[in-house]
Amino acid sequence: MIDLDLHRLRVSQQFGATAVVNSGEEHAVARGLDLTGGDGVDLAIDAVGPPAAFGNCQAILAAGGRIANIGVHGTSLPTCSTVEDGHS
Numbered sequence: 001m002i003d004l005d006l007h008r009l010r011v012s013q014q015f016g017a018t019a020v021v022n023s024g025e026e027h028a029v030a031r032g033l034d035l036t037g038g039d040g041v042d043l044a045i046d047a048v049g050p051p052a053a054f055g056n057c058q059a060i061l062a063a064g065g066r067i068a069n070i071g072v073h074g075t076s077l078p079t080c081s082t083v084e085d086g087h088s
Helices: 006-014 028-035 051-059
Strands: 041-047 061-070
Touching: 028 051, 041 051, 051 061
Parallel strands: 041 061
Antiparallel strands: none
């Protein structure tokens, strides 16, 4: 779970998150890749974060990974249709 809000990070742990990253204190992409041994994640969920959050999702995606983009950002976002070699 990557977020700026400490309460949401704590709640995510209560719901079973195995790792949390406070993106205000750590570089989210670097930490996410570190947590996966550099492989990236199979699924990234962007639950209406700022547009930069969608970019972070793309950056930590493993080869063949998926992004679930929930909600509307209010601005156009760049998309990647396929990640063949990981970390677009």
